[in-house]
Amino acid sequence: MKRTYVIGCGKLGSSIANELSRRELDVIIIDNDESSFALLSDDFSGVPKVADATDLDALANIGVENAGEVYITTGNDNLSLFLAHACAIIFKIPYVYVRFDDPTLGILVQGQSNIKAVYPFQLTRDRLSLLRSGSEQQ
Amino acid sequence: MKIVIAGGDSKAEYIIKSYKSRKNQLVVINPNKAVVERLRTACQIKVFHGAPWSRLAFEQANAFDADIFIALCEEDTDNYAACLMAKRMFNAKKTICVVDNPSNVEYFKQLGLDAVISSTYLLAQNIMSESSMETLTKTLSLDDNRVTVIEKVILSKYAICNKAIKDIRFPKYASIAAIYRNYQIIIPNGLIVIQPKDTLLMVTTPNNSRNLLKYVETERASILPVGGLAGVKAKETSSSEKKAAPAEEKTVEKKAETAKTTVKTPTKKKN
Numbered sequence: 001m002k003r004t005y006v007i008g009c010g011k012l013g014s015s016i017a018n019e020l021s022r023r024e025l026d027v028i029i030i031d032n033d034e035s036s037f038a039l040l041s042d043d044f045s046g047v048p049k050v051a052d053a054t055d056l057d058a059l060a061n062i063g064v065e066n067a068g069e070v071y072i073t074t075g076n077d078n079l080s081l082f083l084a085h086a087c088a089i090i091f092k093i094p095y096v097y098v099r100f101d102d103p104t105l106g107i108l109v110q111g112q113s114n115i116k117a118v119y120p121f122q123l124t125r126d127r128l129s130l131l132r133s134g135s136e137q138q
Numbered sequence: 139m140k141i142v143i144a145g146g147d148s149k150a151e152y153i154i155k156s157y158k159s160r161k162n163q164l165v166v167i168n169p170n171k172a173v174v175e176r177l178r179t180a181c182q183i184k185v186f187h188g189a190p191w192s193r194l195a196f197e198q199a200n201a202f203d204a205d206i207f208i209a210l211c212e213e214d215t216d217n218y219a220a221c222l223m224a225k226r227m228f229n230a231k232k233t234i235c236v237v238d239n240p241s242n243v244e245y246f247k248q249l250g251l252d253a254v255i256s257s258t259y260l261l262a263q264n265i266m267s268e269s270s271m272e273t274l275t276k277t278l279s280l281d282d283n284r285v286t287v288i289e290k291v292i293l294s295k296y297a298i299c300n301k302a303i304k305d306i307r308f309p310k311y312a313s314i315a316a317i318y319r320n321y322q323i324i325i326p327n328g329l330i331v332i333q334p335k336d337t338l339l340m341v342t343t344p345n346n347s348r349n350l351l352k353y354v355e356t357e358r359a360s361i362l363p364v365g366g367l368a369g370v371k372a373k374e375t376s377s378s379e380k381k382a383a384p385a386e387e388k389t390v391e392k393k394a395e396t397a398k399t400t401v402k403t404p405t406k407k408k409n
Contacts, residue, residue, distance in 0.1 A: 054215060057241050078191055078219035085249050104193040108222050 002068025003028055007053050007083060012099060013073035014039035021046045030062070054079060069095035077102050082090055088114045093102070139163070139205040142230070144190030144220045147173050149236070151209060154181045165201050169211070191219035196228050203320025204230040216241050221251050286341060286347045287315070290354055294334035297358045304328030312342035312350045 006017045009031035018041045027046030030053060031037065037048040053060045053074060064070065070087045072080045079090040079098050084098040089112070096115045100106065103119040141157055142165045143150050143319045157164060158181065163272040166183060167190040168174045190209065196202070207224040209217035214237040216283065224230035235251050238244060238267030240259035247254055277286040292299050298306045303326055308314065317324040324330060332338070342350050 054213075055239060055241070056245050076215065078213065078215040081222070082215040082218045082249075086245060090245060090248055102192065105219070108219075108226060 001026055002066065003063070004063050004069050004071070005030065005067045006071045006073065007031075007059075007064075008072065008074035008080075009033075009036040009039060009048070010038065010073060010075055016071050016073065017046060018044055028062070030059070030064075032065070053083060056090070060091070064093075065091045067091070067093050069093065070097070072096065072098040075107055081105055084109055084115050084117070085112070088112050140165070140199045140203065142167065142199075142204040142207045142224065144209045144211065144224075145216065146236075147176075149210045150179055151177060153210075154183060156393055158183065165199050165204070166256075167201065180390060191216060191223050193223070193227065195273040196223065202227070202228050205232065206230075206231045209233065209235050212238070214238055214246075218242075218249075218251070223250075283344055285341060286344045287341055288347055288350065290338050290340065290351070292332055292334060292336045292338060292354075295357050296354065297334070297356045298354060299334055299358075300331060301393055302329055302331045309350060309353055312340050312349060315339045315341045323337050368402065 002024045003043060005007055006013050006020070006027065006029045009017070009029050013029065013031070014036070017027050020027045021044050024045075025046065027044075029037070029040065029048050030051050031048070032050065032052045034048075049062050050116065051062055053059060059065075064087065067087075070083075070093050072083045072087070074080050074083065074097050080098050080100060084096050087093045087096045094114055097118065098109070098115060099118050099120065099121075101121060103122050106117050109115045109117050141165045143153055144167045146153070146168070147170070150166065150173075154164060154166060154177065164183060166177060166181075166185045168177065168185055169187070169189045171187055172200060177183070177185045186195060186199040188198060190196075190211065201207075201224070204224060207230040209220040209224075209234045211217050211220065215333045217235045221230075222231040223236045225233050232253065233251060234253045234255065235246055237246065237254055237256045238258070239408075240262065241254045243256050243259050267377075280287065286386060294300075298308075303314065314326050316339040316340070317326050317332070319328065319333065319335075338354070340350060370388055
């Protein structure tokens with residue numbers, strides 16, 4: 001089975017990694033700061049690896065090239081953008097999921113069918129307006 | 139020309155100053171407040187404070203339709219995002235992306251950026267070309283690695299030495315653009331005889347450069363067929379055959395200019 005990589009072990013990245021590991025997927029989580037792996041749960045069965053995600057050669061060395069899917073959850077939109085393109089175009093990974101804070105960056109990943117982008121900003125806004133219309137009805 | 143300069147500190151200042159004098163329309167965007175102030179006073183120019191990878195900053199600074207977009211930020215990925223934004227959304231004609239990590243040069247190009255520059259990469263290339271001086275070969279790549287100019291000193295043991303160009307069956311994928319001899323430049327024709335210590339300036343494509351060097355360096359005793367099996371046979375009859383004249387047109391422009399003055403030297407010698 002192909003491995004799943006999560007790049008960026010922040011709050012979102014670690015929680016995705018925990019969830020995937022619970023579903024018994026073969027997960028590798030990458031961060032450049034070892035202390036951030038403390039966010040992983042005790043029963044996390046994947047492999048945490050320290051690597052600099054700005055260095056594609058380093059990522060290739062730990063096998064990201066052969067990933068089945070990649071979740072990109074770095075705190076830096078520009079880095080996420082570059083990683084999404086690199087994973088999708090250079091490494092040709094079939095499923096690339098990426099989180100962007102800035103929704104305008106979405107235009108730059110459009111047309112790349114193996115990149116799926118998520119924007120917490122839009123999700124929050126849409127959810128809030130839904131909640132609001134819900135409470136108005138009551 | 140409309141030139142957008144995004145990010146950078148002293149590099150930006152230098153580029154602003156060198157372009158400002160040429161009456162270009164400059165748009166300067168910088169994400170660092172302190173640098174913005176410094177550039178304003180140092181260059182006497184309008185500087186926008188904003189992130190050069192955000193749509194808002196582009197719109198505020200009116201950075202549309204740039205002829206050249208230069209990204210000089212510290213982080214490679216910031217420059218990547220800025221260049222993509224400029225190219226895809228704001229119609230920049232050419233983007234120049236400066237990177238720190240030399241291996242990003244290849245990656246960024248693969249991802250569609252047209253010019254990627256790394257000082258470490260350039261330094262390494264320079265060091266390589268300087269250190270290959272002992273083999274007396276210098277190479278220069280032009281036009282995004284589609285043309286290579288090779289400088290090669292001819293040793294007397296080479297098979298092509300002391301032969302006229304028309305007789306050596308020079309490979310078709312390359313041409314001799316010029317010959318340096320005794321501080322003079324000769325634009326070669328078929329009658330020129332290659333002499334020891336001549337420096338040949340040859341133009342070829344990067345994938346043929348190795349073959350070309352192999353051909354030139356072939357030593358006298360064992361001249362190998364070049365450009366196919368017909369080589370050996372052709373060599374015997376080559377003097378009677380038409381030789382593709384070394385193309386004068388293909389000469390490197392810069393060299394050609396200096397060469398014009400001395401172009402007659404070879405024919406005089408010959409007669």
